[in-house]
Amino acid sequence: xxxxxxxxxxxxxxxxxxxxxADTLRKAGFERLYVPAGREQAWRxxxxxxxxxxxxxxxxxxxxxxxxxxxxxxxxxVPWVDANGWRFEREPGRSFFYDAPAGSAALAxxxxxxxxxxxxxxxxxEDLAPFARMLKxxxxxxxxxxxxxxxxxxxxxxxxxxxxxxxLLARHNLLFHVIPSADPTYDLTIRNVxxxxxxxxxxxxxxxxxxxxxxxxxxxxxxxxxVRLTGDTSQGRVHxxxxxxxxxxxxxxRVSGSYAHxxxxxxxxPGEALEDYSVQDGATxxxxxxxxxxxxxxxxxxxx
Amino acid sequence: MAAAAPxxxxxxxxxxxxxxxVSHYQPAAQPGMPGPYPGQVASVHAEKxxxxxxxxxxxxxxxxxxxxxxxxxxxxxxVRDAWARFITPADVVGIKVNCSGAPGxxxxxxxxxxxxxxxxxxxxxxxSIWIYERFEDxxxxxxxxxxxxxxxxxxxxxxxxxxxxxxDPATYVETAFFDEDDTRSNLIRLVxxxxxxxxxxxxxxxxxxxxxxxxxxxxxxxxxxxxxRSHSGSVTNTYSFIGTLAAVEPLRSRTVLQxxxxxxxxxxxxxxxxxxxxxxxxxxxxxxxxxxxxxRLLLDIIDDKRKAEHAVSVWDRSAKYLGGDDDHRNNPNxxxxxxxxxxxxxxxQLGLGVYDLAKIKVTSVEV
Numbered sequence: 001x002x003x004x005x006x007x008x009x010x011x012x013x014x015x016x017x018x019x020x021x022a023d024t025l026r027k028a029g030f031e032r033l034y035v036p037a038g039r040e041q042a043w044r045x046x047x048x049x050x051x052x053x054x055x056x057x058x059x060x061x062x063x064x065x066x067x068x069x070x071x072x073x074x075x076x077x078v079p080w081v082d083a084n085g086w087r088f089e090r091e092p093g094r095s096f097f098y099d100a101p102a103g104s105a106a107l108a109x110x111x112x113x114x115x116x117x118x119x120x121x122x123x124x125x126e127d128l129a130p131f132a133r134m135l136k137x138x139x140x141x142x143x144x145x146x147x148x149x150x151x152x153x154x155x156x157x158x159x160x161x162x163x164x165x166x167x168l169l170a171r172h173n174l175l176f177h178v179i180p181s182a183d184p185t186y187d188l189t190i191r192n193v194x195x196x197x198x199x200x201x202x203x204x205x206x207x208x209x210x211x212x213x214x215x216x217x218x219x220x221x222x223x224x225x226x227v228r229l230t231g232d233t234s235q236g237r238v239h240x241x242x243x244x245x246x247x248x249x250x251x252x253x254r255v256s257g258s259y260a261h262x263x264x265x266x267x268x269x270p271g272e273a274l275e276d277y278s279v280q281d282g283a284t285x286x287x288x289x290x291x292x293x294x295x296x297x298x299x300x301x302x303x304x
Numbered sequence: 305m306a307a308a309a310p311x312x313x314x315x316x317x318x319x320x321x322x323x324x325x326v327s328h329y330q331p332a333a334q335p336g337m338p339g340p341y342p343g344q345v346a347s348v349h350a351e352k353x354x355x356x357x358x359x360x361x362x363x364x365x366x367x368x369x370x371x372x373x374x375x376x377x378x379x380x381x382x383v384r385d386a387w388a389r390f391i392t393p394a395d396v397v398g399i400k401v402n403c404s405g406a407p408g409x410x411x412x413x414x415x416x417x418x419x420x421x422x423x424x425x426x427x428x429x430x431x432s433i434w435i436y437e438r439f440e441d442x443x444x445x446x447x448x449x450x451x452x453x454x455x456x457x458x459x460x461x462x463x464x465x466x467x468x469x470x471x472d473p474a475t476y477v478e479t480a481f482f483d484e485d486d487t488r489s490n491l492i493r494l495v496x497x498x499x500x501x502x503x504x505x506x507x508x509x510x511x512x513x514x515x516x517x518x519x520x521x522x523x524x525x526x527x528x529x530x531x532x533r534s535h536s537g538s539v540t541n542t543y544s545f546i547g548t549l550a551a552v553e554p555l556r557s558r559t560v561l562q563x564x565x566x567x568x569x570x571x572x573x574x575x576x577x578x579x580x581x582x583x584x585x586x587x588x589x590x591x592x593x594x595x596x597x598x599x600r601l602l603l604d605i606i607d608d609k610r611k612a613e614h615a616v617s618v619w620d621r622s623a624k625y626l627g628g629d630d631d632h633r634n635n636p637n638x639x640x641x642x643x644x645x646x647x648x649x650x651x652x653q654l655g656l657g658v659y660d661l662a663k664i665k666v667t668s669v670e671v
Contacts, residue, residue: 078485172485204483212480212487220488221468221529250469252488276473287473 010138011112013131014053014097014120022046028128029136034120053120058097059087061119064107066224066243078223081243085226086166088115089178090156095120102126106134107243110267110294113138114228114239116145134293137267141296146230146237151216152176152206153186162193168203173227175216187214220252225291229255236299242291251288259284259299266295318646320544324478325552329496332557336502337550339560339593343658343665345601346376346591350671354567356585361414361567368671370418373591376667384425390560391501393427398499399435402506402522403442405570408577410446411505415565417451419503430455434499438462438526461492471529472496477549482536489528495555502559504595508566508586509574510606512632513540515618515645517575518602519562519595520656524549535641538626543644547651550595556656562598564590571609572636582636584609596657597664599648610636618645
């Protein structure tokens, strides 16, 4: 069965090691696997729900991380974030493959989950425990997907230049949809890639054209956290992905719209609650006391 | 003191960014800055306050300097009365030190200890005294705890650089200087929620971006998050950002006393001081409530020293002196930014004090 037709809700471990590692996976809590074609029967005999995964047919995802290019001149001193959100937006329905080096599998899982992407993640053995914990967490917070919110429409010409523009929009939390043609429901439509000779400047121009006041979601207190916003007429969900190595303390989030209350569910920080919650001037703000790898904030529209 | 800045050097067409100041705090009936002594500075010099060879201060001489300075500022014969004009026993006092140049230069622990001693004499309990700074890695080299009574808090906002947890999400200045993502600079939360008074203890230092760093820079950039974003390339927005931050309530109202520690100084490379070759020893302390007036005097102290060392003026804006950090660290005629010593006059225009030298009354004391 083609992978695209599998009802896969969560990212899945890709495991190409011998079957005699089955106990290791069991102890870590894995029950479902992607394996190289031809090995699925052997793994099924060990009790795993194993499915063959075609690496060659999948889009290669980068290992999510932050790179500090201290020696590279830049208009800002912002670190470079290697993220895949823009790829998921650009190619919905495709399968993605992460070859995740040690320390990145849990974030890769959270990233793929955030975007609802079908993803196989090849994890380092030392990452099995945190990866499994993340999958358990994602299973606990999973619920029917709400529409993705964005107010920038991008008519994608498929070029490498536009790829970099998409990357930078996502990098700067400028929420966009890839759209087939101009749509007046978006506050801003991007189409002319000829202007994007300098993708960074083009992304910043996009931000200026939109204006910060119209941005659906903003964060303060970190430059390594990327967000995604989903919602409908009664509720919203903010996904927060921390690409840095360290937890972010005191992250401030501003969401367009008046939400009566919000609930924080943070990976590895059970019981943590939102702080300094305020609703003012058509926007809702709150503080995440400590953001580890990933958290979601569920918001309910309306007055208290 | 030197003459005012040469007009040709100072002339510039500065673009002031649009600032959005958010604070729910109301100003005091008489804000601490410029306070009860606008345009007045007590300047105390003591040749023996520090041994320039060892950089060891003499605590007894410093005590005398501070007593004479507070008396000269207030006109009170009793030093305790002088301090009691600013501080009551019920106050919770933040002492804003400057440790960005530590361990080479910082608010001297001897000076800070003497402030704490005077606060205690007024009746402030140790638990109500907070020596504070933004960055833990800078303060921990100074060891203030060895100089002050047990119970005095030594506190930093950022135990890890960039952490926002200790800042007030509801009190900030918002602006975009260089398309940065995070456009807010938030005030340290304790300033609003805990401190009732603040004593500002800057040093006498050159500054690669601001021209000099004294009262205004220490109280502004030293109390807000995310301020380094104001510099990029050779451009710095310190001209308007420093005064804008310093004027935010409740910081402006609660900063009631300025004690400039000029036992040591830095004439190039500031605010840091990795090398002694750019340190000097003014052996002077300045007292007042007007940060603009004190910083106006500081401008000339630093620029006079630079001239004596044949270094380019802090007022010089020509591109030929711009260079990288490595060159700047070693060459007093190289600077990473076009400096903005005009930030002091700008702060004066915001009402934070008196900039015109002709209108500043300096009471000089020799110990």
